[in-house]
Amino acid sequence: MTEFSFELLATDGAARRGRVHTAHGAIDTPAFMPVGTAGTVKAMMPASVAATGAQIVLGNTYHLMLRPGAERVARLGGLHKFMNWPGPILTDSGGFQVMSLAKLRKMDADGVTFQSHHDGSKHRLTPESSMEIQRLLDADITMAFDECTPFPATHGQAEESMRLSMRWARRSKEAFVARDGYGLFGIVQGGVYPDLRAESAKALLEIGFEGYAVGGLAVGEGQDAMFSTLDVTTPLLPGDKPRYLMGVGRPSDIIGAVGRGIDMFDCVMPTRSGRTAQAFTRRGTVNLRNARHQDDPRPLEEDCPCPACRDHSRAYLHHLIRSEEILGPMLLTWHNIQAYQTLMAGLRSAIAEGRFTRFAAEAAALEEMGDIPPP
Structure with a gap:
C-alpha cells in the first residue's frame, strides 16, 4: 500500500510545486479539485473530468449522508466505485452545509443536530460520526469536523468558534481510522484575526495531521482580507505537509494564494458558472x-x-x-x-x-x- 505523503518538488518564492501520494493515486500540486457534491461533478461524466487533467475530485459528507446514505455507498463498494472515479477523493466534513443548508439546526459542544433540507428528517453530526461517514465513503482525504466561522464576526465570536473547532479537531483525530494511503486534514479557523489564526495553527500542529487546510475564507471578506490572512497563516503551517485553501475561488484568487504557499483548492464556481x-x-x-x-x-x-x-x-x-x-x-x-x-x-x-x-x-x-x- 502507498503511504500518504507529500513530496515537495520545487519552490519559487513561497510558491510550491509538489505531489501528494494517496491510496488511489498521486495529485500534482498546485491542484484544483472539481466539486462532485453528490457523487457527481454536475453535467460531467467521470472520464470527461479526467480528460481535463483533474486528478482528484471533492465529495460532500452532508449531501451523501442524506442521500443515498454512507452505509449504502459502502455496501456498493465505496464512493470511488459508486461514482466510477478511480482517482483520489477528498470529502469535506459536512459542517459548512449543516450551517448553510439545514432547515433547523442546534449546535452544542458535542456536535450539531439538524433537519434535512430534503424532507425535514432529523440527523446529528459530531466529529466522530463525520469521521465514520467519511470512512464509509472511502475518502482518501478526510476533513476534520469544524464550524465555518461566518463573516463578519467579532473577535469574540471568531475566538469562540475557532476554539470549538479545535476541540472538534482533536476528537476528529482520535476517531479517525488510520490506513495506508489515507489522510486527515485539520482546518485552521479564526476569521480575519491574525492572533486567532496563530492560536488555531498551533493547536492543530500539536494534534498532528497529514495536511492542513485554511477554512473560513471566501465567505465575503474580499480578496485583500483573504490574502492578508494567508500572509500570516500559511507560514505557520509545516512545509512538509500539503496546504489546502477551502472554497477558493476565482483564477486571480488561486494565483495569489499559490504565491502565498497554498497547494490545493476547490470551488463550485467553474461548474456553477x-x-x-x-x-x-x-x-x-x-x-x-x-x-x-x-x-x-x-x-x-x-x-x-x-x-x-x-x-x-x-x-x-x-x-x-x-x-x-x-x-x-x-x-x-x-x-x-x-x-x-x-x-x-x-x-x-x-x-x-x-x-x-x-x-x-x-x-x-x-x-x-x-x-x-x-x-
Missing part, C-alpha cells in the same frame, strides 16, 4: 448569453482543447444557451473545468521553471485586457 452561461477564459469571464456572440464563428478560446472550443463556435454555444438546450451547460462546464486545470498546469510549470512571478503578471495583464471583441 458553466450552468449559468458564464465561461472562464484567460481574458476574463465571458457571458455566452449576450447577443454579441450570436454571429461569432470563432471558438470561445483559442488553443483550448475542450470540445466546446475545439468543435463549436461562440455562435453555437450562444444558441444552445438561448434555446435552453442541456448541451450548453454541459459544454461550458467542461470548458470551465478545463480552463482551471490548464491554469494549474501552467502554475506547476512556472514554479518548476522559476518564473512564477512572470506567469502571475502575464495572467493578470491578460485578464485586464478583457474578452476579444466581436468580429
